[in-house]
């Protein structure tokens with residue numbers, strides 16, 4: 110096994126174990142699981158970057174020019190951005206989902222491993238070194254936004270369920286099981302669950318699921334996290350599209366050719382632009398913007414993998 | 429409806445962010461159509477790929493060339509219009525809000541605490557506190573109540589404006605290309621000279637070379653192109669021929685028009701004979717891939733579909749090897765416009781077309797395809813991209829916030845400081861910082877340990 114293969118194996122193993130630990134932490138709130146999962150996330154991420162560097166050193170070929178390399182950077186950047194958020198806003202609780210997605214994308218990337226290939230002429234450009242990492246990093250930021258949007262939506266719909274007819278019944282049948290004590294908080298937040306009163310009421314009445322949900326950050330806090338992740342992703346994808354256009358100009362003679370890949374990126378950009386505009390309106394912030402974030406990430410996956418796999422475009426040089 | 433009411437309706441619709449988002453949705457969907465539906469194909473391709481009613485709809489709705497369709501241009505136009513209206517009616521006025529009094533405890537973000545001292549001294553300390561943190565502090569009196577206002581990143585309120593202007597500049601740059609620019613493709617056989625349409629440049633292909641490396645991968649042999657290079661002699665406006673090389677990613681600039689290495693292929697000279705005699709009118713041409721010729725009086729036509737650099741010696745079928753080892757051409761024959769079959773004909777071999785006609789692919793010449801483009805809009809698009817990006821960064825990373833602070837005397841040498849905050853992005857994003865600020869303010873105002881902070885963040 111060469112060094113890069115060893116590092117890849119370390120990264121994958123760390124992600125799988127870290128995902129397991131943090132997923133169990135998410136549900137059980139056992140602090141020690143977080144203390145295991147968080148270092149595994151960091152280890153996997155460091156191993157991945159080391160793997161990319163080792164690969165470049167060994168082959169002298171820029172390692173991001175195929176799905177194997179770019180998916181590897183995608184999962185590494187997703188974890189890196191997430192780790193930044195986790196430290197900044199104390200968000201380790203969501204790490205299981207990010208690591209699980211990172212592991213899936215990384216494992217999928219490995220299936221595209223073909224050995225070392227020199228790049229085709231259109232990819233032999235310094236733009237490859239600028240454009241690809243930027244675009245992939247924007248996708249990674251959107252992945253983080255997606256994970257928190259899903260948690261937001263889960264909590265939102267749980268609140269609706271508790272607020273509905275179910276609430277009274279839940280209170281009546283509550284088993285009074287022990288309530289997980291730890292509460293996940295964002296920065297110096299007050300921890301108030303003001304935007305989920307039904308969950309708070311049910312939790313107070315002893316419903317364990319409600320107590321568990323209540324300890325998640327408030328909907329408003331989750332929404333802010335999603336906004337911040339999108340605020341990283343949107344400028345990056347904008348720079349990505351611009352640098353892509355500059356590269357296209359150099360390689361194909363036109364900065365915009367309506368190539369399926371370019372247009373799919375434009376499509377995702379429009380979705381996140383819509384997200385940002387909706388987010389400026391109080392009434393639309395929250396449920397709707399988080400759905401837009403989920404749709405936005407699906408469009409990113411379509412742009413990233415769907416277009417590469419299903420639709421052929423200028424990305425293969427006309428021979 | 430009066431004209432004035434109509435105008436008011438127009439402004440309120442086009443100046444509405446939700447209307448803008450609806451336009452984005454339509455723009456996104458049209459863009460997606462262009463991703464999913466192959467663009468610029470022959471109508472027959474759509475009928476092959478889709479059920480007839482869908483294919484008809486695609487063609488009728490211009491979905492085969494969506495980005496130049498009235499829909500697409502129209503939606504961009506509407507977005508620009510909406511953006512302009514919104515900028516003048518909402519973004520500019522809303523971004524410079526006047527100072528006014530508020531009901532502190534009615535604002536979602538508010539906090540209050542009591543502290544010692546008189547009101548004037550408290551206000552002074554408040555002003556010092558915020559000024560030392562880079563806030564702009566102003567004091568005003570409304571209905572006899574003295575207010576302190578602290579603003580942060582006020583200038584960043586223009587981030588949205590900057591982003592919007594950036595988008596408009598990009599649109600202007602693109603329009604400039606539509607109005608004044610041009611582009612095209614030109615294919616030159618080795619040794620051939622041509623004048624490029626719309627420029628007076630004369631270009632001659634001296635030699636075209638490509639490099640292909642066979643690489644063993646996990647799933648078998650792959651022939652990877654490594655380099656394409658055209659050696660050309662170009663004569664521009666100055667009339668002096670210059671030798672240049674055009675490579676992928678390395679275009680050349682001739683009098684402001686750029687020439688790019690776009691494609692390459694194999695031109696083939698076909699020898700056409702009738703009863704063994706060459707038919708000179710047909711035999712002197714070299715065809716590029718995709719070109720065809722008619723066989724007189726037979727209703728047959730021969731399309732030179734593509735070149736097969738290496739065919740398998742056993743099966744006679746083209747292989748994936750792009751190096752020229754055992755070349756052949758793939759011809760598609762049709763009769764009165766209806767395709768009747770495809771054949772692989774090795775070079776120097778022949779195909780019999782009946783009635784004594786034979787076609788022999790006799791020799792091949794490499795040709796190089798160039799894309800040329802004159803685009804006066806590029807500097808504008810570049811500036812627009814830069815402006816847009818700056819606007820995005822300013823809007824996303826600098827949060828203009830305003831604090832409203834009132835100081836009321838609640839006893840001798842005792843005041844209550846009540847503060848509320850608003851930001852351009854609502855309250856949630858500022859919740860933590862507001863909490864920290866108010867705690868720090870309370871500490872800075874030297875509150876005694878007995879006193880409690882009545883923090884009602886989000887009431």
Ligand code: HEM
Pocket residue numbers: 382385386388389442443444445447448449451506507508510511514518519522588591592595816819820823824852853
């Ligand atoms: C139909 C066209 C558009 C309209 C009517 C529109 C309108 C608006 C309005 C009213 C706001 C401010 C909302 C507020 O703070 O109250 C805004 C924010 C913004 N707009 Fe637009 N806009 C349009 C198109 C665009 C485009 C094409 C871009 C970028 C290329 C863009 C970028 C932004 C950004 C970055 C913000 C700030 C968002 C934030 O701070 O979270 N807008 N837009």
